[in-house]
Amino acid sequence: MTDSAADVARWARAFQAEIAEHRDRLTELDAAIGDADHGTNMDRGMRAVVAKLDATPAGDDIGALLKTVGMTLVSTVGGASGPLYGTVFLRMATATAGRSELDGDGWAAALDAGVEGVQARGKAVLGDKTMVDALVPAAAAFRHAVESGATAGEAWHAAAVAARAGVKATVPMVARKGRASYLGERSAGHQDPGATSSYLLVHCGAEQLGGQAHSGAVRT
Ligand SMILES: Nc1ncnc2c1ncn2[C@@H]1O[C@H](COP(=O)(O)OP(=O)(O)OP(=O)(O)O)[C@@H](O)[C@H]1O
Ligand SMILES: [Mg+2]
Numbered sequence: 387m388t389d390s391a392a393d394v395a396r397w398a399r400a401f402q403a404e405i406a407e408h409r410d411r412l413t414e415l416d417a418a419i420g421d422a423d424h425g426t427n428m429d430r431g432m433r434a435v436v437a438k439l440d441a442t443p444a445g446d447d448i449g450a451l452l453k454t455v456g457m458t459l460v461s462t463v464g465g466a467s468g469p470l471y472g473t474v475f476l477r478m479a480t481a482t483a484g485r486s487e488l489d490g491d492g493w494a495a496a497l498d499a500g501v502e503g504v505q506a507r508g509k510a511v512l513g514d515k516t517m518v519d520a521l522v523p524a525a526a527a528f529r530h531a532v533e534s535g536a537t538a539g540e541a542w543h544a545a546a547v548a549a550r551a552g553v554k555a556t557v558p559m560v561a562r563k564g565r566a567s568y569l570g571e572r573s574a575g576h577q578d579p580g581a582t583s584s585y586l587l588v589h590c591g592a593e594q595l596g597g598q599a600h601s602g603a604v605r606t
Contacts, residue, residue, distance in 0.1 A: 387538065387597025388487040391446045395439055398455050400590040402432035408586060415579035419566035423465060424579035431463035431471070449483030452476075452496075466564050467580055470504050470517065477503030490531075490538035493595070497525040497545070508563060515559035515566060515573060517580035524549040524588045539596030546592035549585040556581045 405412070405428045413425030435458045442454060456475030459468055481499035482488060488496065501521045510516040527548035531541035556578035561567040566578070 388489045389448075389493075389538070389595050389597070390487060391448045391451050392444065393595060394448050394451050394488075395444065397590055397594040398432075398439065398451075399436055400594050401587050402436045404586045404590055405429050405432045405583065408583075412579050412583055415577055415582055418576045419561065419569055419573045420579065421565055424467060424583065427463050427465050427467055428471075428583050431459045431468060434458050434462040446486040447483070448485045448488055449479045449481075452479035452482060455479075466508070467517070467583075470508050470580070473503040473507045474500040474521070488538075490528075490536070490541050490596070493538055493541070494525075494529045494532045497528050501525040510563040513559060514563045515556045515561040515578045515581075516563050517578070517584040519556045519559070519578065520549040520552040520581040520584040520588070523552040524584075537596060539592075542588070542592040542596040546585070546589045549588040553577060553581045553585045 405425075409425035409429040411425065412428060413422050416422050416424035435455050438454055438458045439451075445451070452475050456472045456479055459475060460472030462468070463471060477499040478496040481496040482492065485492060501518075501524075504521060505511070505518060508516065508518070510518040512519060512522055524545040528541045528545040531544040532538070536544065554577070557576065558574055559578075560571055561569065561573040561578070564580075566573045566576075
């Protein structure tokens with residue numbers, strides 16, 4: 387089952403709703419090891435994304451849609467996470483330019499491109515206690531699932547499970563990137579806010595993509 391631009395737009399809208407629901411929790415996580423703005427940053431950005439989607443004629447180019455999401459996040463989120471999330475979506479946009487349907491292989495390529503982009507931009511590696519700790523395992527699990535013959539829906543589910551484990555793994559880590567790194571050892575014992583919002587993005591993918599809307603079923 388492939389996804390269309392309409393499915394991708396539904397994913398973005400679901401992410402906005404999820405961020406709005408978890409805004410205070412994300413801000414609390416950031417209060418512990420940062421500057422208490424991650425929830426409000428992401429909420430502002432995703433509300434702007436949805437407003438932009440509402441105002442933009444729905445086309446069938448998935449790359450164009452992801453580009454709109456990325457550009458809007460870069461210009462409205464600010465902080466460290468705006469350009470980083472923007473990069474994820476802009477790299478996925480480049481990987482899907484001109485495509486009106488995405489299957490498992492298409493999503494695997496797009497996710498790999500997004501993750502490579504955020505690492506190139508932010509220079510974080512696994513274990514630095516950032517969104518990379520959720521996104522890298524998610525993209526790897528997605529690709530592994532597709533290469534093992536899973537459907538795109540099953541791959542999204544595997545990615546969400548891996549992202550959740552990645553978030554939990556950030557708790558004992560000492561931050562080496564971003565504001566939390568200023569705390570040094572004192573950053574240990576807290577869950578990373580950016581990894582948490584990244585998990586929500588992948589979780590929404592597992593609910594909305596890979597044909598979920600058509601077949602019902604797999605939830606994480
Ligand atoms: N270099 C990086 N690479 C990947 N992710 C990063 C990096 N630096 C920070 N992050 C992520 O960004 C999250 C914080 O995002 P937030 O929206 O709170 O921005 P911020 O750190 O407050 O930005 P600023 O300090 O510029 O105000 C962290 O939890 C972490 O996951
Ligand atoms: Mg912050």
